[in-house]
Amino acid sequence: MSLSLLPQDAAIAAGLSSSLSPVKASQACLSCRKQKRKCDKLLPACGLCGRMGRQCDYTTDVNTAAQPAPTAEDLAALQLRLMELENRLNRDKDQASPDSSSINPSSGGGGGGSSRPSVNTTRGSLWLPAGSSNGIGSNNSFGMMRFPSAIFLDIDCFRWAGMPIPKPNVDIPTEVYEILSRGDTVQESIAEYFRSIHTWFPIVSRKRMSLGIPLWDGGPDLAMLFMAMKLVTTQPVEGIASADCPLYTASKRFLSLLESAGTVSLLYLQGLILVTLYEFGHGIYPAAWMSVAACSRYADVIGIPSFRDSSAILGSCTTWTEAEERRRVWWGVYILDRAISLGNKKRFSAPDPMESTILPTDDTAWDEGDMTRALQQPVSTPFTSPQAPFARLCQSALLISRVTRHCTSSIRNHLSGNKHPFNLSDVTALLNDVTSFIALLDTQLSHSHDHIFFGLLAPRCLTFSALVMLLDIYSCPENLRDGPAAGAGSGPGQCGGGDYDMLLADGHFGGKSADELTMQVTAVNGLKEASLRIRDLSIDLLDAVVLPAEQKRTSPLCLDSLYCAMATLHWLWKEAGDPDIQSALEDVKRCLSRLAMRWRLAREYLGLEQHHDNTTAMTWRAAHG
Template sequence: MALFPHDAGAGGGTAAANLTKANQACYSCRKQKRRCDKALPACSLCTRMARHCDYSEVQPAPTAEDFAVLQGKLAELESRLTYSGGSDVSSGHLSPPSRSASHSVATPQLLHQEPLWQGGRSNFPAAVFLDSRMFQWSGFQLPKPTMEVPPYVLQCIGNAEDLEQTLSDYFDDIHPWFPIVSRKRMAIGYQIWGETGGDIALLLLAMKLITSQPQRGFTASENYLYTAAKQFVAFLESVGTTSLAYLQGIVLIALYEYGQGVYPAAYMSVGQAVRYAEYLGLPSYKNSSAMLGHPMTWADAEERRRVWWAVYIMDKLVSIGAYRRPMCPEPSPDELLPTNDKAWDLGDSTSAYQRPVSSPFSDPQSTFGRLCQSALQAATALRHHTALERRKINGERYDFTEVAGMMENAHILCKALQSDFTTNPGAYFSLIAARCLNFTAVLKILAMYASGESLRGVGSEWNEEEMTLQLTAVDGTKKTAAFVRDFAADLFAFISLDEDVVKTPPMVLDTLYLASMVHHNAWKDTGDPIAESSLETTRKCLVRLSGRWRLGKELLDMMESHEAHYIVGSNFSSSRLSGIPLVVMNMS
């Protein structure tokens, strides 16, 4: 009888009901002090009121001991995030996930001690660019950025002894051929650079960078001074720095990039310098005074002029190799060239003489002024190349009169430089930069005419004048290569000591490379032993200088690549001279 259905239901009803009830009243009933039937999944009252029924146990209030334990855990977590003992923080490597972590949620974390970007607060008024006249008429002044020099910059600059060494190296090795920083001002200013601001700190860092030597196993872009300088430049820009020293720092960084073959960074840095010089109002005395204030002395005004010319020179150096369009505007004919270098160093305005851009190349000129004149020749070559390409597209003939005029000017400048070498042999390293840039500029012009395709328009026929010019250009290539070979032999004798290698400007490397290519082609075409010997002379000088300027190694690698193509049977006709800079035909 006990197995009847009604008996089973009656006997097990109480046990089943207990299994479907919670152990305690729900939270709402406890809070309202109502009777709870503890039904699952929700009590009858919560079901009737359509509210959430919560049977969870009530946690006791945290004690002071609980708070102390929590604070200890937070401190331990902060310590792990800060120091990260198991990961390479300084190099920014990814730390591996913990072994105890689930593979489905473990994500590598990029740990770094410093933020990826260091910015600063800028109070720079946008009206300077939006409406400069309104800004000037309103009488507003440019605010001085409030900032502290970052620790990594201080570490790179070093102590007082390091500063003395940096200034000594710079003014001994760089200043003679690129005098754009006032020696007298730095002799006073560097002692209080920590009070004057970040612009002077950047200039000191850039001076240390340009005098640094390449290190084996590291590229030039991996130089810690270089990475620090590039980061600091961006930081000073973000806070609205307006300073001549800031522009000087950018120029020296660009010079480092050019000399060490860091591209496209060199090209971009020069573009930044051009823009910043335009912003400062250089080379105009009136416009620059509005941004920088009136110069206190004649030497201050001269320094501004020299910095603008340095930007102009760098613009041509990074443009002429590939015939790229220069960014820096051309000076007016009455714009003044830099004055006597020694007079400027001494602050002696009575011994200074200045001549305009339009003055003849045969007139006496300072060593830096000669470099500026060579840069003007490079600008002429670039303009002529643009015009020639346009004529070729339109099927027009070239202008023989214009070519003859450029060759004549280059010849006059070359003779003036040779005269300067004779009268001032102590300025050897100061003058070779101008000499080589002049060679490169003129030979780039003649290279345009060494190829028949450059002489004729589309569908036009050869004439006697064009044939004569091409033969003259090819002959000029050979003569120029011989002059460069002699120059390389003299230079190699001068740089037998390492202390003299560091004084050599990087402008000579392009000329040595181009002459080497001419000698190489002549040797391979004719087997001429003189060409082979000449190639060895110029190449040996390149190898010697590549220890100071990595650009030399880049050019040597290009020569090896050219040799490899020659070996595999590339067809080099006489037209391969196209694109190789040539020098004037008569250098005597």
């Protein structure tokens, strides 16, 4: 990788001091101390600062001194650090497949199919000094290239006209530069990301990162991805709200800056997804709800998961690994959209895939770039077909969609006065699919190595959430007849106490049909069984996350099912006072408390327990729909 930021000879010569008897300061200047460079201590400015044309500060306290804006030399130092990262990650490059050198590096950065540049001088590049311009992307240039609005106004015109998508005309903010340039921040963040988040949410190619491909044409969107990796792997700090974390606020500002600059790239979407995951995992609302919709819209813009549509925006894929990465990014959006919608039961942002849409392939084969093990199967493939953990996570999200559609349809039928609002055989078939998938995941886990545990944990928990949603809607048929929340304080089988009696007296509800009674018994018994099985899962999880390093590998996608179990067990204990149920409840609460050290969303769920007392006992999530 060629450097383009080192000071030019002319600039060096112009900045040299001509004093024959220089006056020197008693210590090195702030910039030289920060960069650990030799300082000549000249006054009023040292030789290096004079050459770089920046303010020279001899303040004693580094922490209170004014922070100068990053200069060309500062950015060159950051580039050198990233080159070291590339060298470290490139140990296996000699053993890479022959076609690896032909990978189109610009496809991750958006806007075409250019080959790998020898010298990166584009203003949109991560490595160009702030304030410089190539005369094309500058806001002050008469020939400024703008983002083509034809993508939204007339997509056919955009395609046949071959309109180019310019690089984003934006400089990396000083606050982002300061974060990424500290020591080995970038290298450590990437390594921690692949040790933790990647184990259950693999949407960034480990192989392409190890080959240094994103660095070849890295722009500000690459810096955004590095920021998001650091953000999502950072443990919460006690006393600081997750929404006030400096990393988070800097990331949000950077995302907004890139969006306003017209950034269109897979790297940007990956960064946006990871920031959304952070918001979801730490209960930052309504930001998480809005961000996942932005992810869905952005995926539509760049055309994934369709390779034909995405090629027009991102450029053509030149390797199978790159094509699989695009597919996995779309699935990441789909999964988050379904998970975030579990609690409020609002409309999804991401559309359901077609039956021909391909599931992610084997996770290990993708990590290693081994196409010989890349068995690709459509979403219509039966659950019994062997799948890797991430594909199982996709299938659990598909089940959430099926259950949600079914529940919505049943409620609408009841509200319309349909005497036969649901078909018992259809409900039974869907219930069997969900429970069979949970059993299949348990079997797959029992025959897998220990490192698969965290990969399969998220799909198991999401499927339990889908099961509770399905059973919950039938645990009290009046929830269907009058929509959710037929009576205050309703729980499975309770149907609202006094409010329900008053509705009966008014003749608002008729008698229950045989199908409704059958489903009510099945649902109440199923909720108890599911909650106790989640309790068993929570005990396994407690044993698996004793150490902080293990807690980092847990997924916030697990938390909704734990909350469902806690709420159900709380109601069961209040009904009968069974000490075994109380013990199970405490086990689930202990698990949530442990996970709250990693994801603050668990703390939010624990805080909801106080609302499951007295007259508000077991207000099911369906009551808030």
